């Protein structure tokens with residue numbers, strides 16, 4: 001199986017580059033407003049709370065809970081069809097349940113995106129971030145915290 | 150005191166092409182045919198049309214429409230973005246234009262060929278993703294159905310909605326399509342067992358939770374209500390119109406706000422009912438945007454037909470079914486069983502209900518709610534019999 005046809009982010013996108021630079025270092029970093037200190041996701045140029053355009057990118061805990069999940073079946077782009085059916089999860093982060101990320105659930109850090117039996121996935125399950133290299137990008141993925149710790 | 154649209158504009162003509170897959174005509178040709186039919190239906194001439202309101206995603210441009218159909222001098226043209234959210238918006242912009250004197254007679258339309266690459270922006274495999282898609286596509290969340298499946302699962306988890314509720318939606322619309330000879334699914338009944346055994350597309354959504362893939366075009370003609378009363382058809386009054394999206398909304402992947410299950414319909418409904426003399430309780434029937442079945446319970450809640458979390462159970466006991474349900478919905482079959490033309494067919498069915506010419510005609514129907522895409526910046530209309 002190959003992940004070479006996966007859709008990948010533009011690492012030159014100035015709004016999001018610090019996120020992908022952090023994942024390459026094995027860190028989950030989110031944008032934080034320098035004006036009011038609130039974290040925000042997805043990143044953007046202005047803080048909707050205080051309108052500051054200054055921001056920094058602190059590391060967060062990388063822990064959260066499954067907020068929702070779907071199990072994706074064909075028809076799909078060929079690179080993804082190879083792994084179908086596979087689950088996709090939305091994770092809400094421990095720092096603030098309003099901070100969410102879409103991702104894949106895996107059984108081992110470098111495991112395939114279809115490595116977890118969808119029947120074992122539940123909303124509310126604690127998860128922990130791991131990182132997997134796909135092409136020149138390090139994608140954040142999620143493991144059951146019970147399995148990862 | 151604001152001057153509201155409130156019954157001062159009317160839909161006076163409707164036109165549509167056949168629905169199908171792989172129709173030979175171009176989108177521009179389909180658009181021109183539907184617009185031409187709508188002008189004829191109104192008893193007007195192409196030279197009478199001086200306003201155009203369309204979807205931003207439309208491939209045929211205003212000048213091409215005008216050059217082909219032989220329209221007069223155009224003094225208003227505008228477009229509405231966000232795909233399926235734009236239908237009622239285009240009609241509403243046309244209504245605003247005629248009511249404020251920017252034009253006399255306006256046309257709004259949608260023409261679409263699903264086989265056309267431009268019709269499916271999400272199928273465009275760009276080399277690298279910028280903006281919002283980079284936060285979902287790399288993880289295999291590729292299609293609109295996947296994006297809605299995540300919201301559907303959360304909705305079912307929070308409120309106890311079930312696949313049976315989603316089946317209620319699919320089966321009601323299929324029954325209505327089975328009465329409508331123009332519908333794609335006219336001769337194809339659907340049973341609950343077929344629904345439950347259908348293949349998954351994106352769990353918890355199966356094949357029958359998805360809209361059709363359709364080529365076709367539809368158009369409406371709008372003018373001031375005072376002028377409408379001299380034309381060929383009984384005028385269908387535009388009683389209220391609104392657009393909307395909520396705080397921190399993100400198109401389709403609306404997971405990044407405080408309450409993702411409060412979709413754009415909530416903001417739209419507030420304005421719609423504030424500008425209306427009637428409320429959800431007075432509505433005779435509804436045409437609710439149904440690219441995916443879960444959008445229907447979410448819309449029932451957003452537009453005030455039930456409380457939050459009760460959209461699923463609202464569909465029980467045939468509530469959406471003609472003729473006995475408490476809110477006959479998508480009475481021509483909707484996007485799931487008539488045709489999926491970005492929801493514009495819902496506008497035309499609303500007009501037929503107000504004219505008394507639907508194939509699932511609600512008795513003494515006096516008002517109809519029509520909504521556009523939930524999950525994207527949206528729009529809605531309250532239509533009324535004159």
Ligand SMILES: [Zn+2]
Pocket residue numbers: 033034035036037038047048049050051052
């Ligand atoms: Zn701030």
